[in-house]
Amino acid sequence: MLSDRIKQARQLVALSQQQVADRMGVSKTAVFKWENGHYEPKNLDILANILGVSLSWLREGRGSPFPTIATLLPTEVNIVAENQDETQVRFYSSIEQAGTVRSKQSHIQHCKKISLRTELLERKKINPHMVVCFPVNDNSMEPIIPHGTIFAVDLNRTNIIDGNVYLIKQNHQYRIRKLYSMPYEEVRLHAFNTKEYSDVCVPADQIIIIGRVFYYAVEL
Structure with a gap:
């Protein structure tokens, strides 16, 4: 049922009902009613994008919840580890390319591979x-994190855990920021370089959280 798929997708990407409601511009009660089959959302395409799932899967249950990411993987990127200690993941040359990985244009971008520890x-x-x-x-x-640092971002993790570092999109720009949930449905954006970048609080619907940074490394 559609209601079950909405709830399943929301839980897969670790979003709360309130977070989905904020991004859809509806009440938390509306999301609750969607997940309990009381009525269906009007804009399933927008909801699918927010949840990062296939529209055909969300609407009809056809295919995989996440076919977009799999089909966008360039042929030269092999997610099979060369040994059991390492796993190959996608490496993009810029934050903009990584940030738009879900878009339809992603498949034409050249993508290299980089190894992360399987453990x-x-x-x-x-x-x-x-x-x-x-x-x-x-x-x-x-x-704290110098120029040239290589980041690894989990696209599945978009829920805010106060003090964690995220890849976000704000005002058509991609940034790395620490995030904090604030009252009145606002989010505080924190940069370590406070001399040049002051903390700002913005409405939650004015930023898009692409994913959470789970690892970073500095090339020396």
Whole structure:
């Protein structure tokens, strides 16, 4: 049933009913009613995008919940580990390419591969197909995270855990920021470089959380 798939998809991406409601511009009660079969959402395409699932799966139960990511994987990227200690994941040359990985244009972007420890992915229960890596070339997170740091982001983790670092889209730009949930449905964006980047509080619906950073490394 549609109601079951909505609830399943929401839980798969670890979003609360309130978070889905905020992004859809409806009440939490509306989401509750969707998941209990009282009525159906009007904009299933928008809901599918928010939940990161296939519209055909959400509407009719056809195919896999996450076919988009799998079909966008370039042929040169092999998610089979060369050995049991390492797993291959996607590596993009810029934060913009990584941020738009879900878009229809992603399949034309050149994508390399990078190895992460299999133990790390398994311990954090991360699906390698839902990981994107990329370097960040700005100073907003210095001195804690210097210019040139390579980030690994789990696209499945979009729920806010206060103090965690996320890849977000704000005002058509992609950024790495610490996030904090605030009263009145706002989110505080924190950059480590407070001399140049002050904390700002914005309405939750003015940012898109692409995923949570679970690992970063600095090339020396």
